[in-house]
Amino acid sequence: MRIFFLFLTLLCVPPVGAEVPQVQVTDAWVRATVPGQQATGAFMTLQSAAPLKLVEVRSPLAAAAEIHEMQVDEKDVMRMRAISQLDLPAGKTTRLEPGGLHIMLLGLRAEAKAGERTTLTLVLEDAARQRQEIAVNAEIRPLNAPH
Numbered sequence: 001m002r003i004f005f006l007f008l009t010l011l012c013v014p015p016v017g018a019e020v021p022q023v024q025v026t027d028a029w030v031r032a033t034v035p036g037q038q039a040t041g042a043f044m045t046l047q048s049a050a051p052l053k054l055v056e057v058r059s060p061l062a063a064a065a066e067i068h069e070m071q072v073d074e075k076d077v078m079r080m081r082a083i084s085q086l087d088l089p090a091g092k093t094t095r096l097e098p099g100g101l102h103i104m105l106l107g108l109r110a111e112a113k114a115g116e117r118t119t120l121t122l123v124l125e126d127a128a129r130q131r132q133e134i135a136v137n138a139e140i141r142p143l144n145a146p147h
């Protein structure tokens with residue numbers, strides 16, 4: 001038992017030289033789903049101290065996650081489009097919100113239940129192309145959550 005606890009403690013110690021995240025993430029949430037639903041959106045506000053790019057998102061709820069932007073097509077219809085990365089300019093606030101930029105969780109493995117919490121892993125790349133991962137704790141909000 002003691003060995004087990006020691007092992008857990010070791011896992012919690014950050015590796016030496018780990019970078020301090022340069023981005024602040026607030027108001028992270030995931031829209032709740034109904035049984036059988038295949039996709040949902042994740043939203044948050046990002047503020048970066050240095051120029052960073054969001055290059056990948058992972059979620060234990062979903063087989064895949066994409067960064068989507070909204071665009072008006074030639075028929076004046078708003079459509080979602082996947083983008084490979086999202087620029088986070090230094091000192092600027094980037095909002096991911098319903099109707100705008102968002103993270104699309106695809107191939108849902110489980111129902112996202114309102115009131116529960118989940119973790120989103122953000123992979124960020126700096127100007128030197130160094131990558132860092134940050135874990136974001138996100139609240140699951142009801143389907144009809146306001147913008």
Ligand SMILES: [Cu+2]
Nearest residue numbers: 068080102104
């Ligand atoms: Cu989308």
